[in-house]
Structure formats: C-alpha cells, structure tokens
Amino acid sequence: MLEAHFDGAAPFYQFFKLVNLKPISEDEMHELLRSLAKQTGEEAVKTIEEIITEHPERIEAVRRLTDGVPRTIVLLFQIIMEGAKESSYAYLEETIDKTTPLYKHRMDDLSRQQKAIVHTIAMNWDAMSTKEIAEQTRLPSKTVSAQLVKLQQQWIVDKIETSTKNHLYIIKERFFNIWYLMRYGNQTDKRRVLWLTRFLESWCDERELSERFVNAAFNIENNQINVSDVYFNALLASKKLIVKLKNRL
Template structure:
C-alpha cells in the first residue's frame, strides 16, 4: 500500500497492496479470513441462512447493496470460503465466485456458459460441460432455444453429481441490466422454480432503481444493506490493520486524537476501502491532523473521480458541478438557475444521472424535490480539488467543527454555569462578543456550546437571525457551523419544512447527536 514502510511490518506477514484494496480476491484465502474483523453480524446472519437450508425447495436470492468500497466483494468471498470450509456443506454445495466484473456476460445463455466454465475449474467432475454447450449451440444457434438447452445441460450434470450451486455474483446490477426483458423473466422463472441453485449477489446500485413494480425482478431478492462502518467498527478495523506493526500506530492516535479518526470516518462515510487508505496515512504521520489526512486521501482518489467526470456529457458535467458547489440538496429549478440551462433539460438530465447512480433524490411534500450527489466523498473531493478557493474553506470549517465535536465530552464550564443560572440573555450577549472573531470561530469550541445552550432554551428566532442576518451571511456562519444550522432547522421544520431535507448525509450523524445533546440538556436542567 502507498507509503507503507517495509521495515515496520512484522516479518512473515503479507503486505496488503493497493491492488488488494481494490481487488480483495487477490488476497490469499486464509489472509482474507484473518483480516475479516468487521461486518461480523451481517456475515453470521447470511451464513446462518445458507446453512439452515438443504435447498430442497427454491431459496430466495439475496442482494447485498452498498456503495463501491463498502466491502461487498470481501463479504461475498468470506461467505464462499466459509461454505468451502464447512464439512456439512462442502459435500453437496458448490460455492462459485464470479469475477468482480464480468463484461462478457451480456445474454442469459452466456451466464450459464460462464457457470459451466467456473465449475470445470473448481471440480474435475464437470470437465467437458462447456464443450457440450458449445456443440449444442452449433446444432441450435437460436439464442432463446439455446439458453434453455444450456441450462438443461447444467442442471442435468449437477443432478448427476448430486451437487447444488451457490453463486456469488458481484456488480449484479450492472450484469442484469444487460439482459433483455424476456431473459430477466426467464431468470426469475429459474430462480423461483429450481432448487438446484441460489444467488447471493452484490450491487452498488440502489435496489429501488431497478426493482420497480412491473419489472421481472420486482420483490424477488431479499435485500441486505451495507452501510458505512460506525465508530467502534472503524476503530476495530484500524487496530487490526496495525497489529502487524511492532508498535501499533493507531493506538496512540486513538488515545491522543480520537477526533482525528472520527472526523475522517464521518467525512468518508465509513467506507472500509477509504479507511484502509487512511491507515496508511496514520502509519506515515502519527502526529498529523484530520485536514492534512483528508488532503492525502483525496490525492489517492483523484484519478478515479477525475475519470468519472471525464466520462460525463458536457451538460451532465455542468449539473454535477452545480450540485457539488451547492453541497446541500437543491431543487431542479435552483440547478437550472446556476447552470443557465432550461428547467426541462435539467430535469431530464437529473433523471438520467439518478439512473446512473450519480445523483440521489430527496423527496419533499411538494413537486419540487431536492437533488444531491450520491457519492458524498466525491462531493468533498470536488469542493477540495475542482472548485474555488472559498469552497475548500467550507470543507476546512466542517473538518474543524467535527474534530472539536468528536473530541469534546462535556459542556464548557461557562455554558454550564449560564444554563444552571438560567441566564440565556447573558449567554446571547456573551456569544455575540466573540461571534465575529474569525480566529475564534475556527479554534474555540465554546462557540458551538453556546449554540447548544440557545437551542436548549428554544431561542430559535435569535439563532435564525444569527445565521442569516447581514453579519451571519458575511461570515458564512451556515457553512462554518453547518451541523448546528441543520439542528436548528430540525426544530424549525414547521416554519421551513423543506430546509432540513437539504442536509448532506455526511453530517446527519453529527446533527442527530447535537439534537440528542440538546434534549439531554433540557432534561438535566429542566428547561
């Protein structure tokens, strides 16, 4: 991996390379099993489902949904290896792991051919199966008839060998979208009537984007969502990565700078692949800070994200640019105003971008829904690398806020005292005395503690004016204290029903913590 010091690694321990970060199938089987220290509950749930069935009846297929880098491939491999290692299963159940990308599978009959090829590699008892299919195609080149023949050959051979199949397929959404509707319907028929094979698949495409009512796969799959790692999982993962070093570099950072790690987890969405890259940075610089760490991670993902932008059409690039600059969710009308494109054109392009999993929609109670970038770390990257200097500052403010918030354990003495003595007017005055001191806004955590105090006292009009008044706009307070602004919008949803919906997902956890803290303050101080 990038920046890893060879001499620091315990002798005899395989080094994890950049290639294995993006392609976990390159890791030796035992190493992947040893490194699998998160997603344990999800793994145990899925494996228990597999083990509890003898597949005497058709089993419901499973779709694991999560962003790229969220660990879908690793989870699929871990499940396959457990089936291989289980003596009660491996005597009759054959796990087949597809390559992460299967560009050659564009038709359903090619899917069966690929299964045959994998079977031949796995078990010599299936040698010659693909050749049988090849000869059958020469006799009957009609694709519809040949698909049925190929499947019948596969099924007959499985039953002769008294075996059943468990197919682990990554990027299933991309593969299945290449099939025509007739082929999708046929695959549904097979999966719902044939007890000889079952699919456990992964996809970065949100299930609702292709499992629509009327679609052949509608409600066919059991959906398992992979979310980002939480704080404890992230710490467990990082500590495990550091075990191969004479002095685990993560331990010291967790003790001295817990906010550094937690800030980056929230900004990156807890994506395991990104956390591995962060680990490399921690090894190189134990005394760094979250913003410097972020800069280095962004360098690692720049080629990927730049390629993503280059693949877009010019109008789509304009729309992505507008959404990235906005950061928060915006309406199609607002995008049209920023891009100078017609509303009709913007709406059409947003629909296409959503279908391509680049844009998410935040539905409102009106026809004017809100849109934001799907990959939230891509938005951070864009603000830091492709936008104006002022946009980079917006990210810096959020990083500094999160570092303080994630390190902070209790209210400051002054804020506590003012709450206890019920002096909210004095708190307002005291807050305003340092409100516009630029260096104070960046460095002192008392500032957002006074926000909490005033939220607890339900001083919503004062805080609203504080954020959007002339001075508030001048000092960009909504961006400086973005999580606090959205906590305020949570409490003012009656007056501003759609504003809270604009909140970017990467700060949702922090906003919810702020709200919980405010509610606890009200309880503790009988406010």
C-alpha cells in the first residue's frame, strides 16, 4: 500500500477511491481460470477443464491457502500453463517462488523495528498480544503499539479485538505468512505448511472423502468408533460429500 492511499495529509489523497477485492469463492476461481484460458487458446481451455473436472481439490487447496486473492489465482493459472503439477504442494511451492519478489519488496520497505515485529508475528502464525510481541522483540510496549498502528495502515498486520484492552495481532494476508514460514522458517515450520496443504487437498477431494466416510460408518457399525466421534462428525458436516450418500449411511 502506498502512503497516499491511507495518509490523509498526503498529496492527492482526496482523489483516490479504494476498491477492496474480497476473497473469491471456489466457483469464482473456476470462472476466472476459464476466462483466462479462453484468452490464451484452445489448449489452455482443455488443460483448465481437465484440472477443474479431474483434480479440483488441488487448486481449491491453493485457493484456501492464498485466501482467494485474485492476483494469486492469476499466478496459479500461469503455473498450470507452464506444465503439469502432481499435488497442491507443488502448486504452492511454485506460487511462493513467483510471489517472492513482491513479498521481499514489502519486507525491504519496512523499518528495522517493523521487520522485527512482522518476523515475530509471522513465525508465531497465530495471533499475538502486544505484550507477547514486546517480550520476544525486546522492544518497549509503547514502541510496539505505535509500530503496530503503522503496520495496520500498510495492510500488513490485522488487529483482532477482544473483550479486554489486550487486543491480538496477526499477519493480515495469510499467504504472506505462509511465504514467510517457507522462506525463513526451520524444517518444522515447513513441515507444518506441507501437512496443512496435504490435509486441505484431501479435505477437498470428494472421492477420497466419500471413501473415508464409508469406512468410518463401517467402523461405527462394528463398534470400532462411536457415532459421536469427532472425525466422523467432521466428515458428516463436509459440503463436499454427496447428500444422498450421507442420508443413506
């Protein structure tokens, strides 16, 4: 974000109109990919239709991880056109490579204190309080609070309000956080991203979920698991499963 977008004292501020793009849904992603394919050629249309029909879970996992940002979906289209990828994680790695210049530039623009704060929040993944950030960065709480306000204005950090004065802070763009973990995290951090990606790919695969659901129902029938089992109920709540299959079981 340029300062002119959020700084009321900046020149020409009153001439800017911000249009916020909301995260796109799975259907909107398919529509966007098909539109880009039509502009590219018949071979691109064939490739995109094959992925949407045969392996929708691969691109859906990436959409969820990137929070449905249209810019990133366009990058995903370019990656698909460059050649076949066998998993969501392969798509994710390519997407991370292509977004590196953008995110690296974003980090380079930050001050030393801001970099330390962003690093701390990103490596934690979950939201943190000002006190926790101050302890880990060894910066005064007042300094951390002042920098967090600036980072919010720059759309890098998001505030999660609580019932107390101790609000929590998290990296606003979740894919930026994933990129940071993959670029600066240790092997444990990278494995967390890998397994999260694999989980989402499985969770968005109708065929695999159906098989897991039937197996879980069979285990209930044989008293191997209880009908109130969390795993079974999670499967039962999935929108990816066929309603008729749920009702029959």
